[in-house]
Amino acid sequence: MNPIVVVGYNILKQGGSAVDAVEGAVTxxxxxxxxxxxCGSVLNENGEVEMDASIMNGKDLSAGAVSAVRCxxxxxxxxxxxxxxxxxxxxxxQGAAKFAAANGIPTIPGQQLVTERNRKRLEKEKLEKDAQKADCQNNLGTVGAVAVDCQGNLAYATSTGGIVNKMPGRVGDTPCIGSGGYADNDIGAVSxxxxxxxxxxxxxxxxxxxHVEQGKSLExxxxxxxxxxxxxxxxxxxIIMVNKTGEWAVKWTSTSMPWGAAKDGKLHSGIDFGDTSIINLS
Structure with a gap:
């Protein structure tokens, strides 16, 4: 997780926008x-990868999202x-696929996105036949980033392969603006x-x-x-959150969540509750 955070941080240090930083980190x-x-996306019930993603600029509330993306x-x-x-x-x-092709986004064979680990996860899921339990507790691997740039502009980006053994065409929160993320310079950015x-x-x-608008701190x-x-x-x-003054918060109710945050030359990171390390980036 640490090098990934540094990717976004370096984009900001070089004068890049918050949108550039979150896109770079999530990529x-x-x-x-x-x-x-x-390429690490989990598989639907047909053994295929279908992915969702969204991004938002807090400066003007512009946003972009895609769902059920393949290849x-x-x-x-x-x-x-x-x-x-x-x-x-x-x-x-298909609309997203046509738009991708028109804009020069290369396609790759769908199986190139399928990992052996995710093949085994799908097999295990089908054998357990307890999709709701697994759905809630074991499939929390969505990735995301939030950032504030030197102009005080905020952005978020979120991307996922969804949940193991999902129905083809299932769409979760990730591409839905307001659920998978949101960014507004006047309030904050969330993924x-x-x-x-x-x-x-x-x-x-x-x-x-x-809750931030009602006067609560980010935490x-x-x-x-x-x-x-x-x-x-x-x-x-x-949840990961940041505001235009650079305050940030990371909270979760799942068993664990890998996270990292960079500010003022220091990198904060952790996985489990109470497990936080801080190192100097310079």
Missing amino acids: VLEDDPDFNAG IANPIKLARLVMDKTPHCFLTD TTGHGESILKVNLARLALF EAANASLGHMKSKVKGVGG
Whole structure:
């Protein structure tokens, strides 16, 4: 996780925008087979990869999202193009594929995105025949990033392969603006992970920012929104947040969540509760 955070941090240090930073960080995560996005995406019930992603610029609330994407290495790049080059916020399936081709996004064989680990995970899931339990507790590998740049602009990006053994065409929270993430310069930027159906039901990202608008700190807002989701629909997940002054928060109700944050030349990171390390980047 540490080098990935540094990718985004270096983009910001070089004067890049918050949108550039979150796209860059999430692209690296999509390329890492250890995460449930891009080439590490979990498989649907047919043994295929279908991916979702979204990105948002807090400066003007412009946003781009894609869902049910196949045969593309980096869905977050396609979501960025939707934001920058169309009047729409969201493209899906064949429409997204045609747009990708028209904009020079290369396609790759679908099996190139399938890892042996995820083949075994699908086999295990089918054998267990307890999809709801596994869905809520074991499939929380969505990746995301939030950033604030030197102009005080905020952005988020989120990407996922979804949940193991999902129905073809299933879409979770990740590409849904307000659930999988949200960014508004006046409030903050959020990216979420966890049980997608639960996150959708409570509109988790926007709910967290609502609590900020009501005067809560970022940590209090994250805790309140995650607590609400757990009490209302028994959903677990995680949140990363930042505001335009550079304050940040990381909270989760799942068993663990790999995370990292870079600020003022220091890198903070952890996985389990109470497990935080700090190192100097310079």
